[in-house]
Amino acid sequence: MKKYIAAIMALLFVLSPVSARAAASFTLALSVDEVQRGEEIQLSGTVTNNAKDVVVKIIRPNQTTFYINAITPVQGSYTAKVTIPDDKDFAPFGLYQVVAGSDNLTETKNFKVIDPNGGGTDPTDPTDPGNPTDPTNPGNPSNPGDTQPDDSGSGSTPTDPNTIPTNAGKTADGIVQPEKSTDGRYLLGSETMNQAIQQAKDSVTVQLPAATGDAGTALELPAKSLQDLKDKNLDLILTYENSTVRFPASAISASGEQQSRIRIDLNTALTSDAKSLLNQSLQSNPDYKSTGVILSVEIKLITGDNAVEIHHLDKPAVVTMALTEEQEKAIRSDLAGVYHVNGTNVEYVGGTVSKGTFTFTAEHFSYYTILEYNKTFADLAGHWAAKSVQSLAAKQIVEGVDEQHYEPNRSITRAEFVTLLMRTLKWSGHTTPQAGSNPFSDVAANAYYTEQVTGAASLGIVSGYNGAFRPNDIITREEAVVALVQTAKYFNVVGANKAEPAFADTNDISSWAAAAVNQAWSKGLIEGDGARFNPKSSVTRAEVAVMITRLLPNGSL
Template sequence: MRKYMAAILALVIMLMPASVFAASSFTLDLSVEEVQRGGQLTLSGEVADESDDVVVKIVSPNQTILYIDVIPAANGAYSQTVTIPQTEDLAPTGQYTVIAGNGSLTESGTFTIPAKGSGTNPAPTPTPTPTPTAPTNNNSGPVIDSDKIPPNAGQANGAKIQPEPAKDGRYLAGRDVIAEAARQANGSVTIELPATASESGAALEFPAKSLTELSDQGTDLIIVSGNRTVRFPAGSLPGSVDSSARIHIVVQAAWNNEAKAWVEQSLRSQSDYASTGVVLSVVIQLISGDSIKEIHQLDKPAVVTIALTSEQAQLISADLAGVYYADGKSVEYVPGILKNGQFTFSADHFSYFTILQYSKTFVDLVGHWAGASVKSLAAKQIVNGVDNNHYAPGRSITRAEFVALMMRALEYSGSQATVQGATGVFTDVPADRYFTEHVINASALGIITGYEGKFRPNDQITREEAVVALNRAADYFHLTASGQGQPAFADAGSISVWAKEAVESAWNYGLIQGDGKKFNPGQAVTRAEIAVMVERLLKSSSL
């Protein structure tokens, strides 16, 4: 009987779906302990939560990122094969660390790329000590060679800290020094790394407990290295009360072979994009003893600023450039602004960010008077074509399309206009359309109004309706009047009473010009006309 029951149980287990046995823990397995350049390594394991993808990163011996990817899980498991680069520049000799994350769980492992000419299974090569170019540092104190961070490491000057260099290339900021800067802070503490740190990939380390203390005080942490600045709002990073735990941050800005290969791989055959050679990657780890927790997702978005050099500013087109997240397979646009030679954007996670130029060409805009405006807005992801090759400049635009475009422009501008708790107010705006949230937010900001409780999303928007909304939106762009006086349209008498003041204001801001003689208030506005108006709005903004 016992043998019979065992057989029945075995049969039931075989017939049950694999998902029933989804792993209760997260694992990472590496197919080999040693791999030659040009060879392959398979990463695999079980996932604890199949609803979360697996984030995998391979860190080279010199602490740069060899590989990073997001791997989807299936039936409680994941697997990915990675081809190791063939050149020593991209894959130097030594021990590599593989870090995988699934939800809040992290696992790590190591493999080795042996020196050229070594045996088939030589002893693992120890991780070499990084030897970056000696950084400049105004602190003349002793260099430190220990995982422990002395409380007085670094030097505080007001709310700014100059960290102290260790022999292994790290930069250290001690708890007492951070506390001293926090006492003099007005909302933020800044740690200033040498510019060479972001070029060489040198790490910054400080006590995790200090991060907790800054968060409790509501004090932001700003890290500066050369022309890269990352502002972490209080509470955006997890701290720790463990006095031995430390935060390890690497800000990498070098356009090296690895970065170039990664961006090119992300772009593949996307010919409309051109690389600028400007990149930023940030690696964040919480280290406690032998435990290393990779921090991918931030609890609050960080604000990142990339300042262009004078040479970069001359080569990069402000009209076509934007920030993109590159994942090795594709690129994703990140809303941000370029002002005074600085790109500023928000990041709720960190990996590779790069500045690309997007020059989209539509066949029906060649030689068109609105071509430059459309290309500029397309690069900012504010307008799209009706298909991949056509923009349809002469086509009229609906009220829903107009509002969606205006709100994308407002988001791009970095305006501080916010909408909290806004709800639907129009009976003819469904809850699941692409324009729904835009209409709700525009209404809450006073940019648009309806007609007896209706928005009429599919109606064509007239020129005077568009200008009224444009003028209301201008309040959030802080425009300055051009001083060109009042418009002298031959058909001024045809402009509706409720639109006259807005038309005059838009004219004075330089947002409209008419056709040279008339304003044509009741005529449907075209996709070409609205693109030109919105581009003028962005260029006139003082934000």
């Protein structure tokens, strides 16, 4: 799947609003030239028989992305139907551009979303320059030509779409409020950004209107400002309502040319197109359930009429999105996680939830969503560990031996156990320090568990036996508890404050494990069978799932 994503990303870099001539083997056709809101338009075309997927984008009149999809050709042709939403914010009147590409070939077509009452403009949209009710419109009798910028940010700044006024926006103490132009973009000028950079301590925060995410609004700022932020080691934070996207300094690679600008589009609305993309990604796996929470982020570097999309970030961005009260109540936090959606499949990203917000890191941008993964196994029906396994499967920490079976009673090796602990640490967001040389003589350089075992050793979770790790030995309960207690140091485990355990076989516990067994009992990480600890017995896959679940905080994605 990673190869597929890489191919799509590479293709998207060449899909710009600029028309490109394609060979006769690749074509694009539209069913109509004009369409009204609520109606449907069909895209179709031909490809060579061995062509890869066709990436189709539709760009709104204000240059934001209206639709994106990856279509698999069938017998040399491809097709897709797109419904134009009734909402004027998502489907403004005007000229739309369709760009389709495959195997470095592209074709471009245009269509219009028209007003059935005529005129081609939206009489209810005060930001439409053709609207006579717009007080900033030069043709409005009540305003004889006043087109000066309005500091209120009400959308009165008439600008050349290829430039940004140097004084666009306002700043105070490193917090910037952009200025809205007549075509609906939010602009930040170079002088305004320079002031903000001089005022800032560790970041520049851009405050966007609360409805920014719902409306899919575009923010534009000079590309050179990103270089200035990098030079000062300042992060760029975008905020709207209770949500934020934080780009570390130098996260976005961009030219420092004076005439280049960066456009960032944010959209949190579950539009019909987003639903279509999501449904297409989930159709092959019924274990996933959509929660309706989605985020689309699109970044472009624009120079003149040329636009290049930036998908991969040099440093991961941190995204925090607020959930509505209804969303928070509806989402099962033990089964939920953040996923990247690519139109064919979904890729687990992770994430944590706290006080009605979810947070995750993104190394690249397109569509992200919260899904519930409700994986069940036939051999766990009614099992005492079923809930723990289900929760850990949703976090991609444990997996079945096949699609239908988990084998809860099978013993687990030392390498397998440490791999699960390290997956849990990775899920929690903990970064493993750079490991030194492999400390174990019996851990091969190319084994599946090598990175996890050496990482665990560098964190003090495991130490081995006289230079050996014994990766394929079945792990004993006392060995597992020692590693579990060391791992618990990296989690906020609230102790149960129980008295020392009264196991009948306490004398059978090795001296090097006794303190860890007492700590694990006190913290509520183990319980034993009620009378004995059985320190030399093996640990089953069911028991491991329950142990690891007790490490994790309640209400975590």
